[in-house]
Amino acid sequence: MIQVKFYGSLTTVMNMTATELEEVYDTDTVVAKFPSLAAQRYIIAVDRQVITGNVQLNEGQTVAFMPPFSGG
Amino acid sequence: MSKNIFLQGAVSPSLIAEQIAKHSTKTNIGAHDIFLGQVRADVIEGRTVAAIEYTAYEEMALEKMHEIREALFARYPLTCMHVFHSLGQVKAGEICLFVFTSAAHRRAAIDACAELVERIKAELPVWGKEIFDNAEHQWKVNT
Numbered sequence: 001m002i003q004v005k006f007y008g009s010l011t012t013v014m015n016m017t018a019t020e021l022e023e024v025y026d027t028d029t030v031v032a033k034f035p036s037l038a039a040q041r042y043i044i045a046v047d048r049q050v051i052t053g054n055v056q057l058n059e060g061q062t063v064a065f066m067p068p069f070s071g072g
Numbered sequence: 073m074s075k076n077i078f079l080q081g082a083v084s085p086s087l088i089a090e091q092i093a094k095h096s097t098k099t100n101i102g103a104h105d106i107f108l109g110q111v112r113a114d115v116i117e118g119r120t121v122a123a124i125e126y127t128a129y130e131e132m133a134l135e136k137m138h139e140i141r142e143a144l145f146a147r148y149p150l151t152c153m154h155v156f157h158s159l160g161q162v163k164a165g166e167i168c169l170f171v172f173t174s175a176a177h178r179r180a181a182i183d184a185c186a187e188l189v190e191r192i193k194a195e196l197p198v199w200g201k202e203i204f205d206n207a208e209h210q211w212k213v214n215t
Contacts, residue, residue, distance in 0.1 A: 007129055008199035009211040045197075048132040064129055064197075070212040071126065071133075071157065071198025072109050072169045072189065 003062040004030060010065050013040055028054040030063050042067050077137055077155040078130060082166035083108075091154060095174060101151050103178035105185035109169030111162050119204035123163045124212060129197040140191050148184040150175045155188070157198065 002021045006014045013036050024030050027044055031037060044051055045064040057063070088108070095101060114121045141153060156170040171188055175181040193214055200212035 005129070007127065007197065008201075012211075045129070045132060048129075048135055064132070066129065066197055067199070067211070068213065069194065069197055070200045070214045071128065071196045072193035072214070 001060065002030065002057055003060075005062060005064040007064065008067040008070070010037075010040060010042060010067050013037075024057060026054050026056050027051065027063060030057070034065075037065065040067065075137070075141075076134065077157050078128065078133075078159050079156055080158075080160045082158055082162045082168065083156050083170045085167070087156065088167075088170055091170075091172065095152075098151060098174070100176060101174045102176045103181040104172055104174045105178070105181040107169070107171040107185055107189045108167050109189075110167050111164045113164040114202070116202075116204075116210070119206055119208060121164055121202045122205045123161050123203045124168065124200040125161045125203060125209075126157070126159050126168065127199050127201070128157075128159060133196045133198060136195055136197070137192075140188065140195065144173075144184050144188060148173075148175065148180040149177075150180055150184055153184065153188065155192065157192070157196070161203070 002024050004021055005018045006016060011017050021030060021033060042065045045066060046055055047061050111124050151174045153173045158168040162168040171185060173181045173185040201209050202212050203209045
């Protein structure tokens with residue numbers, strides 16, 4: 001099971017803050033499960049580390065989709 | 073163990089005063105630089121911002137904050153650095169970010185504080201949702 005989290009404006013676009021996925025083995029597969037993301041700007045973190053490109057996933061990891069930050 | 077920087081709601085002026093008072097025993101300090109971020113009542117397409125609601129990927133933000141802290145302590149001779157960032161709703165006119173740096177001399181405190189504010193706004197996974205006086209909302213964009 002992979003944990004998936006959405007933040008900021010993505011929570012509005014996806015209409016959820018978090019979900020879980022089974023049988024996903026890399027980040028490209030996770031992205032493909034959410035077609036609404038295609039029109040959005042975001043970066044991906046796997047277990048709180050920002051990644052680029054396609055990254056292999058292990059059981060229990062957390063994939064977070066984060067739009068541009070707007071803190072402060 | 074990462075220091076927590078988040079608090080629910082606005083940063084109160086009394087917290088700021090308490091923090092200053094707490095440092096009076098650290099008599100090796102000669103300068104503090106303080107930054108306060110306040111929620112501004114922006115007018116966007118005829119609607120006025122009444123509040124900003126902050127959310128964060130907290131665990132990641134604390135790890136990133138730790139990295140930023142280490143980097144600044146490595147480059148500036150600081151005695152300490154404190155960051156307080158609001159989560160939840162902060163009304164226009166209230167403080168949502170309180171950063172302060174302390175050093176023996178002012179140059180380090182001033183320069184580190186300026187850099188710290190920029191890094192917080194650019195690198196912490198925190199998001200603001202602007203809530204208008206007519207209850208509509210839009211997601212904040214940092215500049």
